[in-house]
Amino acid sequence: MTTRIVExxxxxxxxxxxxxxxxxxxxxxxxxxxxxxxxSPGTGKTAFLERxxxxxxxxxxxxxxxxxxxxxxxxxxxxxxxxAPVRQINTHGICHLDADMITRHLDGxxxxxxxxxxxxxxxxxxxxxxxxxxxxIRVALLSVTEGEDKPLKYPTLFNSADAAVITKIDIAVPCxxxxxxxxxxxxxxxxGIRIFETSAKTGAGMEEWLRYLAEERGxxxx
Amino acid sequence: MHxxxxxxxxxxxxxxxxxxxxxxxxxxxxxxxxxxxxxxxxSLEFCWGIATEGxxxxxxxxxxxxxxxxxxxxxxxxxxxxxxxSFRCPTCGEPCSDQRQGRELEIESIEIEDGQEAA
Ligand SMILES: Nc1nc2c(ncn2[C@@H]2O[C@H](COP(=O)(O)OP(=O)(O)O)[C@@H](O)[C@H]2O)c(=O)[nH]1
Ligand SMILES: [Mg+2]
Ligand SMILES: [Zn+2]
Numbered sequence: 001m002t003t004r005i006v007e008x009x010x011x012x013x014x015x016x017x018x019x020x021x022x023x024x025x026x027x028x029x030x031x032x033x034x035x036x037x038x039x040s041p042g043t044g045k046t047a048f049l050e051r052x053x054x055x056x057x058x059x060x061x062x063x064x065x066x067x068x069x070x071x072x073x074x075x076x077x078x079x080x081x082x083x084a085p086v087r088q089i090n091t092h093g094i095c096h097l098d099a100d101m102i103t104r105h106l107d108g109x110x111x112x113x114x115x116x117x118x119x120x121x122x123x124x125x126x127x128x129x130x131x132x133x134x135x136x137i138r139v140a141l142l143s144v145t146e147g148e149d150k151p152l153k154y155p156t157l158f159n160s161a162d163a164a165v166i167t168k169i170d171i172a173v174p175c176x177x178x179x180x181x182x183x184x185x186x187x188x189x190x191x192g193i194r195i196f197e198t199s200a201k202t203g204a205g206m207e208e209w210l211r212y213l214a215e216e217r218g219x220x221x222x
Numbered sequence: 223m224h225x226x227x228x229x230x231x232x233x234x235x236x237x238x239x240x241x242x243x244x245x246x247x248x249x250x251x252x253x254x255x256x257x258x259x260x261x262x263x264x265s266l267e268f269c270w271g272i273a274t275e276g277x278x279x280x281x282x283x284x285x286x287x288x289x290x291x292x293x294x295x296x297x298x299x300x301x302x303x304x305x306x307x308s309f310r311c312p313t314c315g316e317p318c319s320d321q322r323q324g325r326e327l328e329i330e331s332i333e334i335e336d337g338q339e340a341a
Contacts, residue, residue: 002336003249008329010235012228012253095224127224130260130327155306156260160325188308191317 016131019099023134030111033217034119036133038157039141040150041123044167046075047200048141049118053082055210062113066105067120068097075120085109096127099134115217125154136162137216142186143167144177151185158189163196163212170199225261228327229269233279236332240278245337248282252333256289256326257306263288291324 011017027034037045049065056063064085067075076088087105089097097119111117119135121128140161142150145168151158158164164186172179179197186195194212198205236251255261263286270284291303295311295318303312306324310317 003333004336005331005333006239006243007331008235008239009331010239010329012231012235012327012329015231094227126260130224152307156258159258159306159309159321187317188310189306191309191319 013130016099019103020132020134023099023102024136026111027117027134027136030114032111032114032117033137033213034117034133034135035137035139036119036121036128036135037139037141038121038125038128038161039123039143039167040125040146043123043141043143043146044200045120045123045141046078048165048167048198049120050079050082051200051203051206052118052209052213053079053084055206056116056213057083059210061115063116063118064109064114065118065120066097066102068101068122070094070122079120091122095122095124096131097121097133098131102133116213125150125157129157129160139163139165141165141167142182144169144172144175144182148178148182148185151182151189155189158186161190161193163194164190165209166195166197168199168201169197169204170202225265226269226273228261229266229273232284232329233273233277235329236279237277240332240334243334243336246334247337248279248332248334250283250285250333251279252330253284253286254289254326254328254330255286256324257291257303258324259327261327287330289323289326292322293318294320294322 039045053063053065065079066087066089067079068089068091069075070091070093073088076086080086089101089105119133138161140158183195196205196209198209236248240246240248267284274280274282291306292300293303295301295316298311298313300322301311301313
């Protein structure tokens with residue numbers, strides 16, 4: 001009886017990575033800027049996105065959104081009030097969106113007719129960071145009510161982000177939010193990341209965010 | 223939190239690969255898991271027993287090698303981080319954003335026992 005080692009060297013998420021690479025090519029070909037929004041439940045992803053979609057549409061941009069939740073289409077209905085095309089993805093217990101779900105829910109949408117596509121991920125600070133959706137920009141959101149040490153507690157997510165958004169700054173003072181500490185912690189985990197401080201309620205910080213989106217879209221080679 | 227589905231996908235891949243070795247029994251499955259892979263090693267090991275029960279992999283062992291984060295420092299070259307709480311070069315203290323290792327989640331190899339012995 002002999003024992004031997006068989007080398008496999010196989011990525012466990014290879015299937016997702018391959019699908020995501022296919023999506024990335026499609027987005028590039030269509031010239032649409034795709035963003036993946038990740039945070040805990042209740043951080044304000046949907047509120048931030050409602051405001052973003054509404055303001056982008058007012059400026060003449062063509063936008064659409066996919067939104068993931070375990071159950072209900074409440075968020076899709078909220079986002080659709082902006083007038084943008086929106087589709088809900090119900091994961092029925094799965095804690096993240098994956099590239100296959102995105103592929104299926106894009107069916108019938110003409111990506112070339114879009115300037116921006118936003119994907120609101122399932123509220124979860126752990127699992128979404130492993131699943132590439134082919135997005136150009138991963139946005140990690142953090143609200144002033146969550147504690148300034150969130151980035152240290154969930155480094156995987158903040159470290160894989162391309163931009164960070166602090167939400168609900170309208171209530172920063174009553175919450176005793178320590179702004180400097182939050183900025184320091186984000187920078188410790190993801191040095192040099194762009195950070196936006198926003199309120200979906202008052203609209204604070206939205207102008208800078210929208211300018212960033214326009215710049216990022218302008219950077220695309222097609 | 224999706225460790226069970228990860229383990230299920232490992233079981234599928236290993237079962238497929240081992241089909242090329244008729245009669246072989248899998249003894250160990252070796253994984254490489256980066257410190258930023260966002261999976262809990264204990265949870266993988268726990269799920270392994272459940273996921274392999276009643277399959278040809280029942281009784282096999284999951285061996286996980288964890289890999290530290292490696293960043294590229296402009297001054298010091300590739301440097302290994304202590305943990306995942308600070309992305310600064312441990313040698314010179316400069317912030318680093320060029321990551322070289324730490325997100326791996328892969329099956330490195332399997333150890334099999336050939337089934338060729340006389341019955
Ligand atoms: N004060 C304040 N509350 C907000 C803001 N954004 C969201 N919220 C509230 O936070 C809660 C969760 O928001 P939601 O957008 O559903 O979060 P999601 O789970 O991340 O999509 C809701 O009660 C919102 O009204 C904000 O900018 N300021
Ligand atoms: Mg939501
Ligand atoms: Zn250095």
